[in-house]
Amino acid sequence: MNKIITPSPLHPAKSLLPALEVMAARGFSSDACLEHTRLTRAQLEREGVTISASQELQFYTNVLELSGDESIGLELGDVFVPERYGLFGYALLAAETFEHALALAENFGPMTFSFFGFRYGQSDRDAWFELTNGPEVSPGLSRLFIDRAVAAAARTFSAILGDRFRLHHVLLPHEGKNGSENYFDLFQCPVSFQSQHARLVFDASLLDQPLLQSNRESSLHLEQQCQLIMARLGGQGRLVNSVRLQVLSRPGVFPEIDVVAEALGMSARTLRRRLMSENTSYREIVDELRYGLALEYLGSTALPMDEISRLLGYTGSANFSHAFRRWAGLSPSAWRRR
Structure with a gap:
């Protein structure tokens, strides 16, 4: 066998x-x-x-x-x-x-x-x-x-x-x-x-040798998303991992739950219920991924706040700053200085 x-x-x-x-x-x-x-x-x-x-x-x-x-x-x-x-x-x-x-x-x-x-x-x-x-x-x-x-x-x-x-x-x-x-x-x-x-x-x-489609900014962003997937896969149930992969499948885009649910072959209501059974929610998953990417960008790059906000799917740096304060208890710029 x-x-x-x-x-x-x-x-x-x-x-x-x-x-x-x-x-x-x-x-x-x-x-x-x-x-x-x-x-x-x-x-x-x-x-x-x-x-x-x-x-x-x-x-x-x-x-x-x-x-x-x-x-x-x-x-x-x-x-x-x-x-x-x-x-x-x-x-x-x-x-x-x-x-x-x-x-x-x-x-x-x-x-x-x-x-x-x-x-x-x-x-x-x-x-x-x-x-x-x-x-x-x-x-x-x-x-x-x-x-x-x-x-x-x-x-x-x-x-x-x-x-x-x-x-x-x-x-x-x-x-x-x-x-x-x-x-x-x-x-x-x-x-x-x-x-x-x-x-x-x-x-x-x-x-x-440089590669045919080399792009430094895209490379940095994609590599960090790979790091997040590797760090988080296997830590929870299979459905949570599938949702994470869907959320990260399009760099810079964080889809609504209806889009992810459709891709996984279920209704948004069913997805919410099943995530609840795994002790999490769609918002918690998206926040976790955004927070992880934010820490990577702030800690290992010199990207300006406006660019980081865009990569994380926010319409402006003020919205990103508000969310980051909720996650970390201080502003992105203060976290970066530390």
């Missing part, structure tokens, strides 16, 4: 959609891929729905058995462009340099739909990006997850750096049998199997 030994985050249901697209191109239906998962295609397309590790493992077991392709993880990962990752993907695109993007991946790995952690480093003229802390699953699924993760990383790095990104070497810990030529075709560089690491190796000079 497949099971994950190491702790893993709950992934959004929509993370399975790219794999369904790959399987559809191969002639397999969504129903066949979702068999025994207790999931439907309609559920995957709803915002805020998460899936358990056991459901995800069953899904990829189906994919492996239906395709009969031991290297299908490469194809599954090659469709993951940055925009697929939502907030985290936009943070990558806006990063100032390639090394900044790698640091984001290392810090916010759980937001990538992967079961792995990530790490990067440099050795002489080479730099590397590798997978860490993989799940304990069957050899077939282990290979699929490794291949999916390294292929997704390579595709993402090409998207944010453009033609400048070229791999020198790819290291993989499995045998690569029955399809080794697929690895050379995808990565266009030497590939070593049965290695100690799952690692992408490239020229260290790329670390300082």
